[in-house]
Amino acid sequence: MIKFTIITLFQEALEPYLKTSMMWKAVDKGLAKFDFVNLRDFGLGPHKSVDDTPYGGGDGMLLRCEPVFAAVESVKAKDPEAKVILPTPVGEIWNQEKARSLAKDAHYIILCPHYEGYDERILSIVDYKVSLGKYVLTGGELPALIIIDSVVRLIPGVLGGETSALVESFSDGDNLEYPQYTKPYDFRGMTVPDILLSGNHGEIAKWREEHSGKA
8 A cells, every 4th residue: 555644734725636536546445545744733832833934034934844853753653664755846857757666555755845945954854855847836735736646546456447557648758648539430520540440459559659759
């Protein structure tokens, strides 16, 4: 079973997605498990503060070390082998190969940063630094969902077909999947290529290979 423990201030933003579609199916079949840790529970002072202003000045607030370390350590106290994932602009660009490398029986802790950023010392407890691209979001919840979805769907038994995750786009480097069609045969003058109706699996495979591309 693959397990994700998500450290976040906004559990309510994550739960609806993880309780629907393929993510719900993965949990229902005992293939995945999702837990949450409220970072606020480890906040400081009477207001359970988790952030503060940056040294040297500047706008915004940064996540403090103390609550983040405490939250991660609370999970690792039960499972020392759990690996920490942090969505961050300084991380490696996420791709299908990286998703596949994590799609195994393991326990991952995803830390969802917020505010302006995080104290740099937090990186010392991070195993995987992940960037989803050259843009900025208000928090780590959306990246967390993207990482989880892209990994969990690769677990055998989650998707319907045995080869569903093997022939899709980016399943082999930068490949793009061949065009696909379903009923009706003719839709507003646009018809399905006749080769796909021929029943000749060898020729169909050849057509699909010819019409696959590269990103």
